[in-house]
């Protein structure tokens with residue numbers, strides 16, 4: 001997979017010139033008020049992203065089935081996208097069963113890209129997961145890979161933001177690995193992040209020029225998966241105990257220290273797990 005930062009591999013003068021052009025484009029785009037449609041705008045990330053973009057003065061549509069806009073059936077899409085410059089896809093599938101999740105991301109992404117072509121949308125932004133290509137033993141990640149591949153094959157300029165696991169996902173990980181009062185998890189390295197930090201980076205990406213590539217974002221510190229969930233359960237006064245087991249699976253697949261961790265130079269969130277546990281873990 002190619003991960004593209006702002007750097008380019010060519011001469012300094014050319015690079016300086018490119019940097020200037022990119023800066024100008026970015027500040028030009030940033031100063032303009034845009035119409036931005038957030039598909040999945042009522043979800044965990046979507047709600048925060050919609051607030052961030054509205055605070056910056058943009059016209060934002062928070063799209064979801066409850067608002068009459070459905071990316072799988074196509075209901076309400078054309079009207080929502082009319083006049084939009086940017087679409088940000090932060091949907092998630094209601095079912096994570098292998099076939100259902102694949103059908104969700106394939107039909108949702110195809111419908112979005114087709115409606116964007118008709119509406120003249122100039123930037124498609126999607127939220128994906130760090131390490132997707134290393135996690136393909138899972139049907140969920142095969143579906144995210146299919147989503148990414150459709151975006152890359154489309155003529156709509158795009159940016160894919162791949163994030164590590166959200167702090168808010170700790171309870172979901174615990175539940176998926178619980179047997180009675182025991183949560184069995186491997187000690188694989190990870191670098192989780194607060195949903196608020198992901199939404200802040202997505203807001204930046206949405207108003208910048210498309211990079212035609214992938215950017216990674218991760219939390220400020222690495223932690224092991226078993227310890228991540230152990231600290232979450234303790235902070236939320238959950239009586240379940242985490243048992244470290246090198247062969248335990250993460251959503252049905254084996255993971256190691258490379259599976260969930262970002263590559264070189266990811267963007268980093270500012271909120272530490274410690275701060276999040278103290279301020280947010282019990283308020284979800």
Ligand SMILES: NC(=O)c1ccc[n+]([C@@H]2O[C@H](COP(=O)([O-])OP(=O)(O)OC[C@H]3O[C@@H](n4cnc5c(N)ncnc54)[C@H](OP(=O)(O)O)[C@@H]3O)[C@@H](O)[C@H]2O)c1
Nearest residue numbers: 040042043044045064066070071072091092128165166169
């Ligand atoms: N969890 C993690 O740790 C993690 C890490 C990295 C990346 N991600 C990615 O982040 C993305 C967003 O996650 P999230 O936790 O914010 O999701 P979420 O809270 O479950 O929200 C999902 C959103 O998608 C909407 N939606 C569902 N079906 C739809 C449809 N047919 N048409 C339009 N909208 C639809 C939902 O609308 P309703 O509210 O109306 O149902 C909701 O607004 C996902 O793609 C996920 O893969 C997650």
